[in-house]
Amino acid sequence: MNEIGMPEISNEIRDRLFKAIFGRDTAQSKQWRLELYNALRGTNYSDPDALELNTIENVIYLTMRNDISFLIDSQMTLFEQQSTYNPNMPLRGLMYFSQLYQMHLTKTDKTLFRSTIVKIPNPEFIVFYNGHKKTEEVEYLKLSDAFEREDKSGNFEWTAKMININPGYNSSIQKKCKALYNYTQYISRVAENRKNGMNIKNAVNEAVDWAIKENLLNGFFKEQKEEILAMSLTEFNAEQVYRNWLQEGREEGFEQGREEGLQAGREEGLRAGREEGLQAGREEGRAEGSIEKARETTEKLLRMKVLTLEQIAEGTGLSIEEIKELQKKISE
Numbered sequence: 001m002n003e004i005g006m007p008e009i010s011n012e013i014r015d016r017l018f019k020a021i022f023g024r025d026t027a028q029s030k031q032w033r034l035e036l037y038n039a040l041r042g043t044n045y046s047d048p049d050a051l052e053l054n055t056i057e058n059v060i061y062l063t064m065r066n067d068i069s070f071l072i073d074s075q076m077t078l079f080e081q082q083s084t085y086n087p088n089m090p091l092r093g094l095m096y097f098s099q100l101y102q103m104h105l106t107k108t109d110k111t112l113f114r115s116t117i118v119k120i121p122n123p124e125f126i127v128f129y130n131g132h133k134k135t136e137e138v139e140y141l142k143l144s145d146a147f148e149r150e151d152k153s154g155n156f157e158w159t160a161k162m163i164n165i166n167p168g169y170n171s172s173i174q175k176k177c178k179a180l181y182n183y184t185q186y187i188s189r190v191a192e193n194r195k196n197g198m199n200i201k202n203a204v205n206e207a208v209d210w211a212i213k214e215n216l217l218n219g220f221f222k223e224q225k226e227e228i229l230a231m232s233l234t235e236f237n238a239e240q241v242y243r244n245w246l247q248e249g250r251e252e253g254f255e256q257g258r259e260e261g262l263q264a265g266r267e268e269g270l271r272a273g274r275e276e277g278l279q280a281g282r283e284e285g286r287a288e289g290s291i292e293k294a295r296e297t298t299e300k301l302l303r304m305k306v307l308t309l310e311q312i313a314e315g316t317g318l319s320i321e322e323i324k325e326l327q328k329k330i331s332e
Helices: 017-022 027-041 089-107 171-176 178-195 200-213 216-223 225-272 274-304 309-316 320-331
Strands: 067-072 075-082 122-129 138-142 159-164
Touching: 017 027, 017 075, 017 178, 017 225, 027 067, 027 171, 027 178, 027 216, 067 089, 075 089, 089 122, 089 138, 089 159, 171 178, 178 200, 178 216, 200 216, 200 225, 216 225, 274 309, 274 320, 309 320
Parallel strands: 075 122, 122 159
Antiparallel strands: 067 075, 138 159
16 A cells, blocks of 8 residues: 555556556547547548557656657657656657657668668657646747757757647647547646645545546546546656655755854854854855755655656756766665
8 A cells, every 4th residue: 555545556557647548559549549639730530540559668757658659641749748847858759759760660670771761750749738837839849959059050950849738728629639628627627626725635536526427538537437546646646745845845945044044144243243144154054955955855856766857956956967966876
């Protein structure tokens, strides 16, 4: 049993709900996948089996294993759902597609060691975003933004198309794909329950019962209730733990910095003036306290293995180099 009283969950059940809806090899999932593809591209394909599912497993940390890839009309499309804004998606997409193309070349018995050019499917990387950060309906995240030096040539560009699927955004796509709309309704219901003061477990339970009553996804919530509860509780708990640790780190770091700053200020004040010393002590103490707490928080997050180094850096304020040093330390 885990900390919320639920049975331990297998790797398959831990996959996100988005992937459970659109990324399985069932007749229902195939139909939803085709519906989503048609909604995005303005096509009218009618054969669900025209989509060749080619999903990557275990590419990144457990709570991020949610990518869906398929081939149709020589187009290799990769879907990924994100509840946290991540500007590093272009780089992640580049890494995903290198694996997908390797799999494709092996499957089609092609080799790069030849005198003629090897033709490959056109890539398309779409990120479905439903986090709290305000974004445009559609944003194009570019790999060149991550280059250490500005590259105006455009010769090495890779783009992730991020589509905001929060309520009120991209309504035309959601109208054309009922499964995506129902998925968004459910996620929004959980978020609204949390805003109204429910704990995570009650928020998820109420949202699932509501989805069953509203017959979202044509009975999928009723048929897969226990699995959806397990997936949702796992995902939302992981996100909450991350937020709590960051907040705890900020509060404890501030308090520790305040106390150390006062002490340092008193000592400095004896030598160079009380007011000047207090100010300097506070600032130095807060900085040291915050940095130390940020390191402690980073070690906890590294041990959880649920976030990328970039996400940890964004949340704690430490540099990637510092995080790598801590990662090396805890692995020894």
